[in-house]
Amino acid sequence: xxxxxxxxxxxxxxxxGMRGITSLPAIILMTSFVGFSAFAFxxxxxxxxxxxxxxxxxxxxxxxxxxxxxxxxxxxxxxxVAVTLSSIRMMPMVASLVPEMRTERTSTWLLLLLSHFVxxxxxxxxxxxxxxxxxxxxxxxxxxxxxxLTLTNTVIVxxxxxxxxxxxxxxxxxxxxxxxxxxxxxxxATARQAVVRLAFVIGVTSGPLLALVSxxxxxxxxxxxxxxxxxxxxxxxxxxxxxxxxxxxxHGR
Amino acid sequence: MGDDWWPYIVIAVAGWLATDIWRWLxxxxxxxxxxxxxxxxxxRAVATALVMAVTAKLIVxxxxxxxxxPLWLRLGAAGIGFGAFLIAGQRIGVAVVTSTLxxxxxxxxxxx
Numbered sequence: 001x002x003x004x005x006x007x008x009x010x011x012x013x014x015x016x017g018m019r020g021i022t023s024l025p026a027i028i029l030m031t032s033f034v035g036f037s038a039f040a041f042x043x044x045x046x047x048x049x050x051x052x053x054x055x056x057x058x059x060x061x062x063x064x065x066x067x068x069x070x071x072x073x074x075x076x077x078x079x080x081v082a083v084t085l086s087s088i089r090m091m092p093m094v095a096s097l098v099p100e101m102r103t104e105r106t107s108t109w110l111l112l113l114l115s116h117f118v119x120x121x122x123x124x125x126x127x128x129x130x131x132x133x134x135x136x137x138x139x140x141x142x143x144x145x146x147x148x149l150t151l152t153n154t155v156i157v158x159x160x161x162x163x164x165x166x167x168x169x170x171x172x173x174x175x176x177x178x179x180x181x182x183x184x185x186x187x188x189a190t191a192r193q194a195v196v197r198l199a200f201v202i203g204v205t206s207g208p209l210l211a212l213v214s215x216x217x218x219x220x221x222x223x224x225x226x227x228x229x230x231x232x233x234x235x236x237x238x239x240x241x242x243x244x245x246x247x248x249x250x251h252g253r
Numbered sequence: 254m255g256d257d258w259w260p261y262i263v264i265a266v267a268g269w270l271a272t273d274i275w276r277w278l279x280x281x282x283x284x285x286x287x288x289x290x291x292x293x294x295x296x297r298a299v300a301t302a303l304v305m306a307v308t309a310k311l312i313v314x315x316x317x318x319x320x321x322x323p324l325w326l327r328l329g330a331a332g333i334g335f336g337a338f339l340i341a342g343q344r345i346g347v348a349v350v351t352s353t354l355x356x357x358x359x360x361x362x363x364x365x
Contacts, residue, residue: 079267089303094279185348207306223303
């Protein structure tokens with residue numbers, strides 16, 4: 001392929017990623033950010049701070065936690081611990097995307113840069129769509145989507161901040177409900193492997209239960225413990241049984 | 254110089270750095286994983302369980318206005334929405350519309 005057609009198809013895939021801004025997950029996230037602007041305003045966070053948070057932290061749950069902590073006047077170290085505990089999930093999320101996204105020529109610096117745009121919505125979107133993109137254009141495609149989504153939501157926060165002081169409770173309640181329900185449905189719908197569905201069920205049930213037992217570390221326990229449990233059940237029971245059946249077919253009679 | 258810049262330092266350190274550290278570690282770990290390797294199965298399971306634990310907590314222990322809605326309404330709206338999604342052949346829009354409408358109607362009916 002000539003260099004010019006290479007550049008052309010790269011910009012094609014960047015634009016295709018950008019067009020993801022009109023997808024259902026992106027629209028749901030944008031409504032959540034309208035809710036976040038109202039929440040930040042209510043909590044006494046300034047417009048500039050809310051904008052800086054959106055572009056620098058990006059993940060919505062981490063921002064909600066930081067806003068809550070800053071509003072209560074917590075020490076910077078306490079803020080750091082709370083936010084970083086809630087963000088450990090980023091590591092396996094990013095780690096599970098990287099093998100699908102990179103080629104032998106993809107530089108680690110590019111991946112480090114792009115990883116900033118990973119949050120739950122972008123992760124779900126990438127898990128669904130990356131496999132339909134030619135491998136050499138997957139990083140470009142993700143960059144198009146991730147950067148557009150982050151910048152658009154930054155603009156939304158900048159514009160909506162202070163416009164709505166507080167929504168009527170019926171509306172803001174519904175706004176806060178959109179995101180978790182979307183995650184429930186889309187992650188189930190895109191789960192291709194039994195192990196993902198198992199982890200889904202274990203995570204959904206153990207997350208809230210462990211929150212009662214060990215607040216602060218609940219998500220960590222539910223994730224690492226629950227994920228490992230799902231993996232072991234899948235490996236030794238579900239896939240293990242399949243293998244035994246196959247082995248019996250091979251060796252039988 | 255006033256204290257105006259202090260919140261920005263808090264956000265940069267306790268927000269930006271606190272989240273991006275994990276993303277960077279994810280890149281370094283992911284670079285060592287092969288597609289369809291046994292380790293990637295485990296990483297996927299852990300990532301999914303973590304995300305679902307966060308999601309379930311958004312419904313069971315919400316912040317903001319949703320916290321005032323009774324637990325049965327939140328769980329009912331999410332559960333019925335998910336059931337409708339499964340019956341409708343896993344159409345994501347069905348879950349979103351059903352749950353949101355049920356929650357809105359419930360809040361309205363309870364006099365919020």
